[in-house]
Amino acid sequence: MDKKANIYLKPHPIDAHEEVIINITGYYEHIKNHQITRQGSTCADEAIFIYCLEGAGWLTTDNKTYVVDKGMAIFCDQKAPHAYGSNGLNPWTILWVHFTGPFVDYFSNALHAKAQCTALSIGYHTHIVQYMKQILKLLDTPDEPLKRRTAYSYLKVCLCEVLMHVQENRSKNITANAYVDQSILIMEQYLHHSLSLDELCHAIGLSKYYFSRQFKLATGLPPMTYFNRLKIQKASHLLVTTDDRIQEISAHLGFSNPYYFSETFKQFTGFSPREYKHMHGKKY
Template sequence: MSQPSEWPLPPESSRFVVPRKTVAHLSTHTLTKGLYPIGLGYYKQAFNHTMLRRTHDDYLMIYCLDGEGELTLDHESYDIKAGDIIFLPRGVPHAYRASELTPWTIYWIHFSGEQSEDFIDYLAVRENNFVLPLGIHARLTSDLESLLECRQSSYNLSAFVHAANLLRQILTHIAQLQPLAKQQKAAHNFDLELIHSLMQARAHEQLDLDTLAETANLSKFHFIKKYKELTGTTPINHFIHLKIERACHLLDVTTKSINEISFAVGYEDAYYFSRIFKKIMGISPSQYRRMRMGTYPYSY
């Protein structure tokens, strides 16, 4: 493990290095060898916190909750602010420090495992993109705090198996939050909330791309491109999924016929509606209703 900082801990902060014997177990355990923590901590208003690593032999995540800091990579500096996450892959020399005037408050995790690089790739961490502006998220903070609880069970392997899989959940949650961060960043010139509100309001009828693009004050081509950049899907695909979500709700809470539900979500052809429903849900509308009533097996 890369050497953690020797910053003197105040009472409100914590630092924990996973015992070497436990790390050895985690590195070979079927449920954890892909990804596991080897050191973690929480530094509150870390005045004078600084670190220089010319050799970095694991993976490091730093989540800034408050204040500011600075990251230096290959003589290039990056200002870190609240809501930013730093990911530093193995082999990347680096230096970082808390701001003198407004020192940062951070969670940090050193981690390793056979799939560490896969997670770094999944999060699109690459050269010149080691800082992800994510924003402050209560659930992410709560999960990081739960992860820190493993320090209270330093000799309980099952606690660290749980911690390793919680770390996996944290990283995949960050991947889910990234499109939202991009949406917020682009909010000044692309009101995604307005687009989605329009889709919700017209889920009972048809809505074409021309209308959506006009609402966004963009050409159809640029609207589709921008929407996909922010959401990872196309506007029409999202609109169809909204319709099917609405159809599922109607199947759950009403006794309307399939034809009536088809019409209620904007499809005049019930056969076509059933095809779309099955393509998305994996079962037909009638099978979905029977499953809710317990007359169709859930394991489809």
């Protein structure tokens, strides 16, 4: 597969009878300097699904910023304002599609993401990758009705697979051990303070080894990495929505000094706080 592929589809008579209609689809491999912002009149009149195969990126909505890693996906409903892009230090490889049709409403409602954008932790699944690559292969000749219909069907199956993984993850979260949920609540309460693994384990009442192992099984990340990601997501939001100085945000979130804050911020986003504020500060 080429390192960068874009396939644009013109309207076709069969579209009137399909639940899922592909407008644009593509594949980007380790793409740098990839940044898209849609706000107000520039919001897409179509749903967007992006699946991260390697590397990392980010998604910013009106009220939240997500760090997007391998095995995560982005969904943006129709007309939902957003910005997303690749991590400058660890550029992402993504499969993506813009689509319309009656199935969009079902999909967004099932995700509880109507008129919103969200990041989904679904893991890396070979079936989803195969479906999306098959769509690209089929649409090399988009004017052939049978291939086009088959591509639409593959996308619907792919999206249903995503929903099944999301629902499975929700079920696991509901039945997850209470201490994992409790530890995340403590992290959220301590976003403006420092918090060590020893202190967290003491509050939960578990050994560091056992707690760290169980936390990573439940969330996919070590506890302190998860805590720092929460801090950086909050910092990203403050950089975009307030006039606070970088030093003030660093102190507000309990970092020992602005240098450590900047290094941590760049590790998660690929940008320094100053670069990130410059890119987004005037758009939200």
